[in-house]
Amino acid sequence: MVLFLCNHNAGRWQMVLGFFTHLAGDRAVAWSGGFESGTEINRSAVAATAGAVPVPGDYNGDGRTDVAVWRPSTGEWWVFDQYTLILGGSGDVPAPRDLNGDGRADPAVWHPSTGVWDSQVWYAGYGFLPLSYQFGVAGDIPV
Ligand SMILES: [Ca+2]
Ligand SMILES: [Ca+2]
16 A cells, blocks of 8 residues: 655646556555645646657656656656656657666657667666667567
8 A cells, every 4th residue: 555645736636646557556555645735736847748648658767667658748757756758759659668777668660651669778987878670570569
């Protein structure tokens, strides 16, 4: 059982509760509550999730899945409490995975029309470096 208790309630705990419930399934039960509630949902929270697709993964390599969303209309990746970056866009398929074997999921998208993969791979000491390669053809599904 998990309790999310937040102050200045502005919609963020609802996001976390939704992601937690999605990821935990029947393995855990979560409750949420807050105090000093706002009168509207935080605009940045609304903007961050508008049209967003969940892209959970272990983005920091701690062995636990992290909450993350990708917005196709802008290509924005929002990895909760870690970073944001721009990669891909409408028509792409998000496919985050650990591309360099460091235990951290790397943001990646696949372009169905060309079979090209684009990613931003994190290298300690260097930061994110772009990686692009062609693999697959139109009609394939990234796995
Ligand atoms: Ca993690
Ligand atoms: Ca990696």
